[in-house]
Amino acid sequence: MLRDVVTSLRMVGDFTEGEKMEEQPKVDRKHPEGIPIPSHLAEWLGPLDWYADDPYIEGDLICPCGCRNLEFYYPGETHKPALLTQHIPVWIDVLDESGEVSFWFAIDVVCVDCQKRVVVFDNFRHGTTAFLADNYWEHQERPTMKKWVCSDCGGVSHHGRPHFRFDSLIEFLNENEGKCGADRWGDAFHWFGMKIECVNCGNRIHSWAGYESG
Ligand SMILES: [Zn+2]
Numbered sequence: 001m002l003r004d005v006v007t008s009l010r011m012v013g014d015f016t017e018g019e020k021m022e023e024q025p026k027v028d029r030k031h032p033e034g035i036p037i038p039s040h041l042a043e044w045l046g047p048l049d050w051y052a053d054d055p056y057i058e059g060d061l062i063c064p065c066g067c068r069n070l071e072f073y074y075p076g077e078t079h080k081p082a083l084l085t086q087h088i089p090v091w092i093d094v095l096d097e098s099g100e101v102s103f104w105f106a107i108d109v110v111c112v113d114c115q116k117r118v119v120v121f122d123n124f125r126h127g128t129t130a131f132l133a134d135n136y137w138e139h140q141e142r143p144t145m146k147k148w149v150c151s152d153c154g155g156v157s158h159h160g161r162p163h164f165r166f167d168s169l170i171e172f173l174n175e176n177e178g179k180c181g182a183d184r185w186g187d188a189f190h191w192f193g194m195k196i197e198c199v200n201c202g203n204r205i206h207s208w209a210g211y212e213s214g
């Protein structure tokens with residue numbers, strides 16, 4: 001009887017120790033503590049460049065399966081700003097439930113290898129003005145998006161490198177006092193931008209996507 005109790009106690013001890021090892025977050029090595037990471041991309045952002053003064057992060061999009069070759073989806077319309085030589089995605093008008101027109105800008109990517117999809121940015125869900133709001137798309141159908149095709153070679157597989165700008169942690173906490181804690185800092189970016197590069201021909205668009213979200 002006593003031996004049984006001792007054995008089970010030892011098992012509890014071993015189990016607890018094992019659990020602690022398991023609890024280490026997978027992304028810690030890529031994303032050291034104290035850096036704001038948009039939570040919806042925690043599994044998709046590779047090692048980051050981080051500038052604390054700005055504050056600013058930048059990193060490659062990498063599927064959790066390890067693949068960097070991705071297909072990019074946008075709302076379907078493009079424009080060519082005066083300073084650029086190529087067209088880039090632009091927002092479109094959508095109607096909300098009350099019939100009012102809103103701007104919608106979003107970028108999704110799909111992994112070429114495993115077909116996993118992630119919303120990289122959606123102005124109704126992400127950034128300072130939306131991250132605490134109800135999910136806009138919960139009661140509405142998200143419009144079908146269009147696949148980005150390289151204007152030079154017609155290729156669809158690209159590498160993407162997004163960046164995000166934030167308020168300082170102090171500013172964030174003051175702004176959101178009583179609404180959320182420091183763990184949401186990474187979701188409250190006020191700027192999202194991204195460059196992409198065609199895997200097939202190397203065609204690079206530095207300012208492919210950009211959206212001020214606050
Ligand atoms: Zn994948």
Ligand SMILES: [Zn+2]
Pocket residue numbers: 150151152153154155198199200201202203
């Ligand atoms: Zn190309």
